[in-house]
Amino acid sequence: MVKLEQLQKHYNTFSLDCTLQVPPGRITGLVGQNGAGKTTVFKALLGLIRPDGGSIQLLGKPLEQIHQEDRQQLGVAWSDSGFSGYLTVENIIPILEQLYSRFDKPFFVEQLQKWELPIHKRIKEFSTGMKAKLKTLIAISHHAKLLILDEPTAGLDVVARDELLDLLRDYMQQDDSRSILISSHISSDLESICDDIYMIDQGRIVLHEDTDILLGDYVFLKMSPEQYEQVDKQYLLRCQKESYGYCCLTNQRQFYQENYPAVVIEKSSIDKVITMIIRGERL
Amino acid sequence: MKGLLCKDFMLLKEQKFSLLLIFAIALGMTAFSASPSFVIGYFSFIGGSFTLSTISYDEADNGNAFLFSLPISRKEYTREKYLLGLTLGGGCWLFSSVFAVLAGFLQGHDISDIFFTAVFMFPSLLVLLSIMLPLHLKFGGEKGRTAIIIVMGILFFTILSVGKVLQAAQIQLSFPSTPAANGVVVLLAFLLAGLCVLLLSYQISAAIMKRKEF
Structure with missing residues (x-):
């Protein structure tokens, strides 16, 4: 699903050099402190920044060959980015319908009600937890093959965090070939959900291990x-x-x-x- | 493309109060102004520049990172902004032109003057969009706004000067045997030039977006 080989990106005070793989059917975690390079990895993976070296494969194709149709297979949630705060959930539904050919509106609406997310309120007026839930919900509502979730649990209380992780488990159970790449600086969030975990520090992968082995x-x-x-x-x-x-x-x-x-x-x-x-x- | 347009119209819907206010000002200006043709320029440019506010909304709170993670290509995004600019600016131009002609007729002004201004204003709108869109895409909301002010100033003086030149030319043109035909040729040339500038501007904007990192 994802294969990064010696991906390099250099900034003035930070350098990324990362090799990482997410096989089909797996939930892979990327753990590291704030500023360790998690978001940079995700940005490079999605073509938002130009790497200085290395190779990127997404959904089994080199990144340069990923087109809009392929992006229909991706569900992405960023911790610090999303739809404009001036929009409401009611506004977002037709946008998602237009963007994704497989947008599952009944599921989306059902989940909105379950999580008590207001549909007429502007997103900028949402609490941090509500925003986080909405972002993840947007990412999983079009039957994507691969989810790329950047700190989806940030700002969530324990109950909300469990609900969100349960939702991701359900998502994986629906299709064996789906994968998730998820990052967090709170590793306990990932212990219960990830099959394997990469640890990143100062732009370098310092450890990669199956979660069971890591904990056992x-x-x-x-x-x-x-x-x-x-x-x-x-x-x-x-x-x-x-x-x-x-x-x-x-x-x-x-x-x-x-x-x-x-x-x-x-x-x-x-x-x-x-x-x-x-x-x-x-x- | 549809998704992006849908998003932008949703954002504009959220600004309906500002839009209505501008409509009201435009109507008031046309009704009470001695020169109803002024409203055509004002309204067209304001309409076109609403596209810029959608770019600012996209950029706010690092929104572009999310936007370009969706099934949207950078080229498509650029195309959509030009299409939106043409739709909003063109729509406002059409509405204000019809309204100004009607108001001019009711107020007893020379309609041919207003009509001429209206037709001339369209290529000006194309040029304005051509300058503002790449500037805004390149420099973003804050610096983009400064660029807009500068461009508006330059454009104002340019239009004023060109208007005077054309006015003078029209007096001379009334002398030859085919004044209308000459006027049409000038306007067509302006329109063609406007379209060329817009096409060039789109290429520049597409290149800007291609290089951008989010």
């Missing part, structure tokens, strides 16, 4: 200085000095569990892994 096999080893000296370090990804000794990240939980039973093993979360990958020392 990536652990933190908490060691005294003596333990640290003795352990086999070949599977330690990052280490950080702590007051008690060392905290190290590994993706080989079983190895250390079996060979170093005295070492304290702590389960990781994606947020903790990101922090360690960014701040920890590479051995």
Whole structure:
């Protein structure tokens, strides 16, 4: 569905160098801090900026060969961009009908009612959560093959966030060949929905892993200085000095569990892994 | 294209108060002005420049990033803006021309003068759109507005000067045996020049949009 190979984009204070893939039937997450390059990746992928190098494939075609008909297969939601705030939802419906040959108006209207989104109110008067819901709803209402969602959960409360993630799960269940590329700086949002996760930092992919492995096999080893000296370090990804000794990240939980039973093993979360990958020392 | 036009008309619908106000001013000006032909220029240009406000709406809050993620090509977007400009400007031109001729007739003015102004105003509208659209697409709302003010000033003086020259020419033209035919030739030349400028302007705008990053 999506294939980025050594995609490069250089700005004065920022450089992107990214390789990423989203296979059919998968939900792929892109996690990173604000300013890490997530939106730049999405913009390049959609042809909104010109890359300085590398290649982009979208829906199995090089980006240059993507035409308007192909774009009918895409559903896109931006965190900081959408229809003009001066329009109402009532205004948007005929626009979407004109733009998308497969716009599902009954579904759109049903979801509007379910989420209690007002149709006569100007979008600029919507709350942040309402805007976020509307953007995602617009993206999924025309039976797209690929969703590209930039921080769709930003500004949503816990309940609304769950509702939105449920909607995305339903969307995926309807067709096995659909895919989603979703970004967030709140990784816990993605833990429950993504099949695999890319971590981006300062324009570079620093980690790519299946979510199950990330949550199951990536652990933190908490060691005294003596333990640290003795352990086999070949599977330690990052280490950080702590007051008690060392905290190290590994993706080989079983190895250390079996060979170093005295070492304290702590389960990781994606947020903790990101922090360690960014701040920890590479051995 | 239909989707974009639909969006822009929806946006214009939201500005209906401004549109009605301009209509009212135009009607008032025609009814009470000693020169009803002035309203043709005023109304046509204001109508055409409403296209620029739709570009500003598109740009606001980084809206272009979303817009160009939809099934819309940059070329199509550019074409739509020109079509919208012609529709709005042309519509206002037609409406105001008919209205000015009628008002002129009722007020006892020389209708041929008003008619001549009306026909001359159309290529001027094309030139105005040709200048303003690429400027607005290139520089955006803020700087674009400054450019509009400058262009309006230049255009005002140009029209004034050309009008005077034509007026003088008409006096001379009344002398030869085929004055009407000469007038038509001049107008056709203006119209052709306007269309050429518009075509060139579209090419420039398409190139601007092609290079733009959002």
